Amino acid sequence: MKFAKQLLSLRNHLCLEGLKDSVLPYKYWKKYIKYHKNDMNPDEIVNTLEKQCKDAEENFVKELSHTLKKKPLIGCCKIDNKIQQDISHELILFSDINRTALYKICKKLQKNGAPNLMNYYSKASFKFIQSHELMYLKMKIESQHECPICMEEANSYIIMDCSHYMCLTCMLKMTNTEKLNATPYNKVSIGIHKFESCPFCRRKHPLKQLDKYHFYPSIPKS
Ligand SMILES: [Zn+2]
């Protein structure tokens, strides 16, 4: 199936209006390319794309925080059971389709003469692309988790801003904080300053300001 059609059909599975309205307009960009083939304005492109992504991000974050607080904004209306069961799935679908849409839009624009758009894509850090809140939500609806470092199933995980995660034990070992006389939360708070880059994607300082969604399933107390 062509991507535009696929996108439209997936978009139709969204029932939250805010999400539905802020799916990135792939068709708009296809048209844009058609009419601006030989006069691409990179600044204008990036500005417009940035605005569309910010709009998507704003709606995504709004619904995400309502969902994580277990207070859905509105009751989900009738929806195809086979595909979407609840708002969490809907948010994950929204994230997936927008990430793919942004990738395809940037690739197409670059192919048609707009410079550096793939660079823009690879640096994009909108929360619908990657965020610890999104990973928290994904972990919440999946049943099993394994620490990618020690391969053990753990009781507590720490999720980094880049959405990679590891078990709390591995995190404490890595930051040499496991032997401190403090609660795990305080050990992590001390450790984040020593945690210079994510071991998976090398993102610098992948833990800046801890909030409760950095800890799955919850902030450890003892
Ligand atoms: Zn581990």
Ligand SMILES: [Zn+2]
């Ligand atoms: Zn990472």
